[in-house]
Amino acid sequence: MLTVEKAHLLLTREDGLSESPSHHRVALAAAALADHRSAGIVTLEDVPVDRARVLVTAAGTTGDPVLDSSLAQVDALAGRPLVSTVAAGKPDLRKAVVAHLTETGRLTERKAFLATRHVPRGTERAELLAHLTAVVLDEAEPSDEDVLLLGVLQHLNLARRLLPGAHERYDRREMVRRIEALTREDLLVQAVRRAVGGTCGTVTAAAAGSAA
Incomplete structure (x- = not known):
């Protein structure tokens, strides 16, 4: 993928x-x-x-x-x-992404009242989250792709909720510090942080500051 x-x-x-x-x-x-x-x-x-x-x-x-x-x-x-x-x-x-994921069976189309939604199918989403959790826990070597995806989740304030295995080991500040250490040098992660600045980004920045 x-x-x-x-x-x-x-x-x-x-x-x-x-x-x-x-x-x-x-x-x-x-x-x-x-x-x-x-x-x-x-x-x-x-x-x-x-x-x-x-x-x-x-x-x-x-x-x-x-x-x-x-x-x-x-x-x-x-x-x-x-x-x-x-x-x-x-x-x-x-x-294009939704169409291709639907075509390959990773999403399935579900019609609702006045709307059509495409919902995850199979175990791939759970497997992705499990792998990213392992990276945060230092149980898997991070790829460049892992770094970007973790940075995205962090700066959208989703990492703690979507990676429960990690937050069970780390408190909020420790988890922010761990992900920041992995992702802070990535230019695209920095761009996401700037792009969401003033909303999600300020929360992450505050948590990272308190973790320093």
């Missing part, structure tokens, strides 16, 4: 609603940029996050239908500031 697909699964509740309606697209944008970076389509300037820009470094397709559906969007992001790009939810892959 792409990082953006994993991010969507993590942020989708069992009833099909989002764990973070206000910032779901911010999380997916950061994850999508990570996927495009891995595919060699974009790079991010290696400067402080407030000055970092998105650089489009390759043309052509990636071979992945979800990523390729957003190539025109990505081209339009060339030279744009990273933080404002993530805050705007760009590139927006949500429809």
Whole structure:
């Protein structure tokens, strides 16, 4: 699965609603940029996050239908500031992600009154959460993808609730400190933090400060 697909699964509740309606697209944008970076389509300037820009470094397709559906969007992001790009939810892959996860059986369509929801199917969401819990508990080596996903959960104030195995071992301050230590150097995590600043981000920052 792409990082953006994993991010969507993590942020989708069992009833099909989002764990973070206000910032779901911010999380997916950061994850999508990570996927495009891995595919060699974009790079991010290696400067402080407030000055970092998105650089489009390759043309052509990636071979992945979800990523390729957003190539025109990505081209339009060339030279744009990273933080404002993530805050705007760009590139927006949500429809393509939902369609692909449904096609591959990881989501199932459920019709409700006046609405259609796509709910997680199978055990993959639980397995993702269990793996991230193991990373926080230092029982698994973190990948770059793990770092981004943990940073997203932390800055959307979801880590403590969605990773119960971790908060059973760590109190709130210790858990924040642990995740901050893992994620603070990641440029996309920093961009998410800036993008949600003033809401979720201020709570996380306060907790991290008290943990110092």
